[in-house]
Amino acid sequence: MSRPIITIAELAKHAGQEVTIRGWVYNWRKKGKLRFIILRDGFGYLQCVVFRPEVDESVWETAVELTQESSVEITGVVAADERAPGGFELKVSGLEIIQIAPEFPIGKKDHGPDFLLNHRHLWLRSKRQHAIMRVRSELEFAIRDFFQRRDYTLIDSPILTPAACEGTSTLFETEYFGETAFLSQSGQLYLEPAAAALGKVYCFGPTFRAEKSKTRRHLTEFWMVEPEVAWLRFDGLLDLCEEFLSEIVARVLDRCTEDLERLERDVSKLRPTADGDFPRLDYAEAVAKLKALGSDIQFGDDLGGDDETLLTEQFDRPVLITRYPADLKAFYMQPDPSDPSRALAVDVLAPEGCGEIIGGSERSDSLEHLERQIAAHDLPRESFEWYLDIRRYGSFPHAGFGMGIERCVAWICGVPHLREAIPYPRLINRLNP
Ligand code: 4AD
Ligand code: MG
Numbered sequence: 001m002s003r004p005i006i007t008i009a010e011l012a013k014h015a016g017q018e019v020t021i022r023g024w025v026y027n028w029r030k031k032g033k034l035r036f037i038i039l040r041d042g043f044g045y046l047q048c049v050v051f052r053p054e055v056d057e058s059v060w061e062t063a064v065e066l067t068q069e070s071s072v073e074i075t076g077v078v079a080a081d082e083r084a085p086g087g088f089e090l091k092v093s094g095l096e097i098i099q100i101a102p103e104f105p106i107g108k109k110d111h112g113p114d115f116l117l118n119h120r121h122l123w124l125r126s127k128r129q130h131a132i133m134r135v136r137s138e139l140e141f142a143i144r145d146f147f148q149r150r151d152y153t154l155i156d157s158p159i160l161t162p163a164a165c166e167g168t169s170t171l172f173e174t175e176y177f178g179e180t181a182f183l184s185q186s187g188q189l190y191l192e193p194a195a196a197a198l199g200k201v202y203c204f205g206p207t208f209r210a211e212k213s214k215t216r217r218h219l220t221e222f223w224m225v226e227p228e229v230a231w232l233r234f235d236g237l238l239d240l241c242e243e244f245l246s247e248i249v250a251r252v253l254d255r256c257t258e259d260l261e262r263l264e265r266d267v268s269k270l271r272p273t274a275d276g277d278f279p280r281l282d283y284a285e286a287v288a289k290l291k292a293l294g295s296d297i298q299f300g301d302d303l304g305g306d307d308e309t310l311l312t313e314q315f316d317r318p319v320l321i322t323r324y325p326a327d328l329k330a331f332y333m334q335p336d337p338s339d340p341s342r343a344l345a346v347d348v349l350a351p352e353g354c355g356e357i358i359g360g361s362e363r364s365d366s367l368e369h370l371e372r373q374i375a376a377h378d379l380p381r382e383s384f385e386w387y388l389d390i391r392r393y394g395s396f397p398h399a400g401f402g403m404g405i406e407r408c409v410a411w412i413c414g415v416p417h418l419r420e421a422i423p424y425p426r427l428i429n430r431l432n433p
Contacts, residue, residue, distance in 0.1 A: 008044035071098035131259035142251040157187030163383035183208035191228035221426035228400035250274035331373040354411040360401025367391040
């Protein structure tokens with residue numbers, strides 16, 4: 001049998017066997033007749049030991065030439081070793097250099113965030129970024145699985161759109177064959193019609209907001225998952241938010257143990273979320289609580305970033321803030337029947353200062369109300385005619401929410417700034433790489 005080419009994730013199946021592994025030199029050090037190469041291949045890290053008396057002189061000489069991030073193919077016997085991270089090391093018999101890398105820009109010393117972001121294409125190779133990307137991937141898979149198993153249909157919403165969904169101040173405009181198009185701020189307006197066609201739907205894709213603020217919680221391009229459900233009312237929506245968040249967090253805790261350890265994430269702070277049972281606070285209660293905690297917020301004000309942090313510090317799991325003043329929220333929300341000045345809106349705030357990760361609402365099902373809202377929000381009526389059709393042809397109660405993936409990743413990973421929660425962040429001052 002020829003020698004298998006394997007990944008570091010597959011070592012356990014090959015103990016005692018000679019294998020070849022392809023990857024990059026993460027690090028190396030020498031000690032007398034020994035050379036220790038830490039190889040990374042995208043799946044893990046492996047210590048490879050070159051012992052001079054046991055290898056051809058050519059292999060030893062090759063080992064001497066190595067530099068950080070050189071690409072190599074290493075052959076050797078997989079040896080179980082309790083002291084080795086991962087439980088195995090490779091006793092090297094062959095070493096082939098694919099390319100010797102010049103000095104890697106990201107060295108051992110501390111680099112500032114700008115330097116690292118300018119080298120994002122290389123920074124992704126670091127242990128920390130590797131772990132974050134793995135958590136993100138698992139989270140996205142958990143989200144799709146959540147909806148798939150509950151019989152939702154995936155509806156891919158368009159990115160080029162004729163109108164605003166979440167306010168006109170953060171629209172990216174582009175010329176579109178003599179017309180103006182906008183990059184989508186949310187797939188919601190397209191999901192509502194789809195919910196009438198398919199009952200339970202969701203979209204999951206990139207979303208764009210020309211956010212002029214430089215905060216750690218805002219990207220100009222981010223990924224959002226948005227479910228929309230026919231016949232779902234506000235209370236059911238709150239339950240859905242809770243079930244969704246607790247399940248996806250539980251799944252990531254279960255499947256990303258090593259990645260979270262590498263990130264030195266205190267997972268005891270995430271476990272309560274997996275149990276569900278999220279506190280629910282009416283907006284008025286939230287304002288009163290904030291005042292008692294020393295905030296100068298007044299009834300009618302939106303919660304600022306500091307307020308969100310202050311409030312979430314009181315709980316060990318996400319908190320649902322409900323029934324905001326309608327004036328603070330988007331045009332499409334259903335007024336609260338018991339007080340029409342409030343909207344049947346919910347924001348879910350994540351603990352540890354992460355702030356809002358979900359925004360959702362019951363949708364207005366009244367044609368007249370929506371017509372008034374579109375006028376009141378100064379939105380171009382012509383661009384919304386098709387949307388209003390959903391209230392003309394079999395209007396129905398429905399509700400949904402949107403969650404920004406990066407905010408959820410940042411929270412789960414314990415990363416303070418969203419720029420590390422997406423492979424290639426887009427920020428007000430950053431379009432590169
Ligand atoms: O609260 P938002 O604006 O709600 C909507 O877009 C609704 N149409 C969603 C719906 O009901 N279908 O945004 C939803 C979430 C926020 O809670 C936040 O997690 C994320 O999207 N988000 C951002 N994430 C990163 N950068 C930004 N600039 C974001 N703006 C919103
Ligand atoms: Mg919001």
